[in-house]
């Protein structure tokens with residue numbers, strides 16, 4: 001399938017909620033093009049507008065302004081029944097699974113096909129195949145209450161795939177799962193993307209989810225897209241405060257230092273140069289030491305990146321020299337005013 | 340005191356009470372169940388928002404719910420007369436019971452349906468289900484255990500009303516209790532009626548709980 005073809009095009013999406021305590025501008029003009037066959041991540045802090053955005057894609061939430069075009073169809077212009085028809089091309093899974101509690105796994109997977117008036121026998125056959133694919137061949141007649149979180153999400157995935165959608169929307173699909181189960185579910189999504197060519201949109205507040213499976217990522221902050229690009233590029237050198245907040249200050253990667261600091265710089269290097277003693281050779285070449293405040297490495301899509309926070313000497317000329325030296329070694333250097 | 344004549348009378352009254360309760364319950368659900376669905380679907384943020392419909396229906400339900408049963412019984416006598424041709428006996432009582440219970444059923448159904456997780460409804464919407472399909476294939480089955488539990492409360496309430504209707508010529512066990520127990524001062528008969536009514540309530544309630552538990556797949 002053509003990788004660069006746009007399947008979903010969002011233009012100028014705005015959404016304001018009015019509540020008793022005033023209005024909340026949840027989305028402030030979102031432009032986004034999703035390519036056919038990619039796994040696209042949308043990351044942001046809680047309340048950033050991620051769920052609202054993903055719900056605008058299948059019009060569970062109707063934007064106040066802007067357009068949603070999927071496969072050249074403008075969803076906003078569709079009639080109610082036209083929209084229902086179109087929604088079958090878009091599968092969706094949720095953090096809390098949202099399975100029918102009074103129905104078995106098999107009946108849950110049959111449900112969208114029942115809605116679409118697929119003959120019962122055909123539906124059952126396809127549901128069995130799907131449950132087999134997600135690894136639940138032996139739990140077809142179990143009720144959701146008898147399944148673990150990971151198994152419930154697998155049923156939900158099978159259900160979302162029942163109508164052979166072209167797009168799968170995942171709203172915090174792994175946020176209620178433990179790390180091991182998360183890994184399994186992400187592997188499954190990756191496989192679905194690869195084998196069926198389904199475009200997957202992943203909403204999450206967890207970096208590791210994006211790092212694990214996404215090709216491109218958008219960072220959403222306060223109802224607007226702060227950064228967008230290939231995962232490795234965005235995570236390697238986030239350009240905005242929102243991006244930095246997410247990438248370098250997330251849970252386990254916290255450097256154990258925070259506070260204001262003068263002449264403080266972040267350097268980021270990748271595999272190709274992380275094996276050399278770059279900082280050491282720079283200090284020797286410039287004849288002066290630097291203060292290392294923090295350092296860590298992380299792997300993004302199989303590539304290893306390292307980053308350090310360093311404090312450079314007071315001498316401005318020496319500082320310039322050091323920066324130039326590092327940049328010549330293909331290392332990204334940027335000044336940060338706080339750590 | 341308990342001659343064969345009396346026993347036949349009690350047996351007939353027992354049958355009348357059961358008839359009134361079952362018939363009125365069924366008809367109250369025929370009217371109240373769709374009303375409950377409309378109340379839930381039409382509310383703001385519901386699956387088919389219709390604020391005007393919701394307001395009017397809600398007001399009608401509240402109006403009938405706030406009329407004390409005995410006053411309602413007297414107030415709708417012309418209506419009862421028009422429907423069944425009489426204002427006394429089990430049939431007439433059934434009409435009043437339905438009018439009194441249908442709004443109650445509507446609220447009970449509404450409460451049960453609202454227990455269904457909003458997310459499940461949304462999942463169905465994301466699959467392209469129509470509002471009607473959501474009502475029939477999501478709300479109804481998902482709320483079934485709660486609806487069954489509600490129905491045992493409804494039937495016991497109707498039974499209690501039917502005993503009250505007995506005071507006003509409605510027949511059934513209530514009528515015997517009032518005629519023999521109250522007017523003739525036969526306390527034994529009265530307590531026999533009390534025990535019978537309590538037994539019916541107990542049976543209805545435990546049946547409701549049992550079936551509801553049995554049906555519920557949430558463990």
Ligand SMILES: Nc1ncnc2c1ncn2[C@@H]1O[C@H](COP(=O)(O)OP(=O)(O)O)[C@@H](O)[C@H]1O
Pocket residue numbers: 017018019024025026044045046047048049050051052053
């Ligand atoms: N139905 C709603 N009514 C009112 N405010 C809402 C509603 N849905 C979302 N919001 C608000 O919009 C903002 C974005 O919410 P959401 O999209 O759920 O964020 P996220 O998924 O990124 O945590 C929040 O401030 C939230 O309180």
Ligand SMILES: [Mg+2]
Pocket residue numbers: 050051052172
């Ligand atoms: Mg959310």
